[in-house]
Amino acid sequence: MFKKFSLEEISSQNQVKASVQRRIRQSIQEEYPGLETVLEDLLPKKSPLIVVKCPNHLTLVVVNNVPLFFCIRDGPYMPTLRLLHQYPSIMKRFQVDRGAIKFVFSGANIMCPGLTSPGGVLDEEVEAERPVAIYAEGKQHALAIGFTKMSAKDIKSINKGIGVDNMHYLNDGLWKMERLD
Amino acid sequence: MAEKLEPAKVLYCGVCSLPAEYCEFGPDFARCKPWLIDNAPDLYPDLLKEANEKGVDNVSDKLQSVGISGADGAPSSSQTGGTSKKEEVKRLPGGKVKKKERQEVIIEKVVRNKRKCITIVKGLELLVRIKLSDASKKLGKKFATGASVVKGPTEKEQIDVQGDIIYDIVEFITDTWPDVPERSIFFIEDGKKVQAG
Numbered sequence: 001m002f003k004k005f006s007l008e009e010i011s012s013q014n015q016v017k018a019s020v021q022r023r024i025r026q027s028i029q030e031e032y033p034g035l036e037t038v039l040e041d042l043l044p045k046k047s048p049l050i051v052v053k054c055p056n057h058l059t060l061v062v063v064n065n066v067p068l069f070f071c072i073r074d075g076p077y078m079p080t081l082r083l084l085h086q087y088p089s090i091m092k093r094f095q096v097d098r099g100a101i102k103f104v105f106s107g108a109n110i111m112c113p114g115l116t117s118p119g120g121v122l123d124e125e126v127e128a129e130r131p132v133a134i135y136a137e138g139k140q141h142a143l144a145i146g147f148t149k150m151s152a153k154d155i156k157s158i159n160k161g162i163g164v165d166n167m168h169y170l171n172d173g174l175w176k177m178e179r180l181d
Numbered sequence: 182m183a184e185k186l187e188p189a190k191v192l193y194c195g196v197c198s199l200p201a202e203y204c205e206f207g208p209d210f211a212r213c214k215p216w217l218i219d220n221a222p223d224l225y226p227d228l229l230k231e232a233n234e235k236g237v238d239n240v241s242d243k244l245q246s247v248g249i250s251g252a253d254g255a256p257s258s259s260q261t262g263g264t265s266k267k268e269e270v271k272r273l274p275g276g277k278v279k280k281k282e283r284q285e286v287i288i289e290k291v292v293r294n295k296r297k298c299i300t301i302v303k304g305l306e307l308l309v310r311i312k313l314s315d316a317s318k319k320l321g322k323k324f325a326t327g328a329s330v331v332k333g334p335t336e337k338e339q340i341d342v343q344g345d346i347i348y349d350i351v352e353f354i355t356d357t358w359p360d361v362p363e364r365s366i367f368f369i370e371d372g373k374k375v376q377a378g
Contacts, residue, residue: 034186035186037186038186038188085189085191085200086188086189086191087186087188087189088189089186090186101206102206105206139200139202139203140200140202141191141200141202141203143203170199170200170203171197171198171199171207171208175198176198
């Protein structure tokens, strides 16, 4: 999704007012209860929170010139991979097998067989339309962040088609942009 | 009260900026290898074995000449006007290797009427991060002549500039975009005579 992403792709950049900031904090808190303790440091109340709008209904939440979260339309806020690497426990994990790694690296969506094959791991509790972290067989760090299209149970039973949409992956445009300035 | 989550420290490769274990999927594993040998030897123990097998002297010489900045690993760096193609092996899903898009700018002169001719610039978008329409506007403004983006016989697009400006255009390109090396600009003289710059 972030295949091409650069400073030219930003359509607008606004500092949000406190009420909007509070709302964003609240939705992030609901989505990722694991972040509660560190949320104060990541999204301080006093620090200006900048919301960056990009084409394709994409919104970035930026603090101190560092993008931290993004969301599509009004969907759930998802952390950037850099943030996820620092706090890996906040998101549910799916694991793909080794063969799928290079496809994910070019932005491909994750197909069910990649998750149900021997190298893959599915977290049974995950429902459809939820953000998940994608890990790779044999690797310690998250490979991508995805949005489930089917629940884990469906992925296992149907085993056909796209299981998880690949929203943000390593070395994509958003990863390359560590800071926005 | 829940304990505060501590951010995990991740070792990112200095060359490709990915977590060190993903370097093999990164754009240029060969460049990452020397960095990995120094900073993360435990992740790729085979690399260490390789390095030792080839003989320490040979490898250290090669490493020094290659450097992290990724020059072409060709042994003879002394030749003039060498074609310095950036080696990016793009693998399409399915394992096929995309034909290497040579990073060079080709300038061609085509005669339109007896007096008039046009200069064609191909391959500019590979070397410079710019939209071709912006580049053509700049060219047109600079040389006070018409310039347009045209779709070539292949999928590639090219810029057509009216008039004969092949010599001036080389200067213009290197001035406006200093990261374009003169060596990667070629003229076409009756069948690709590799006249560098």
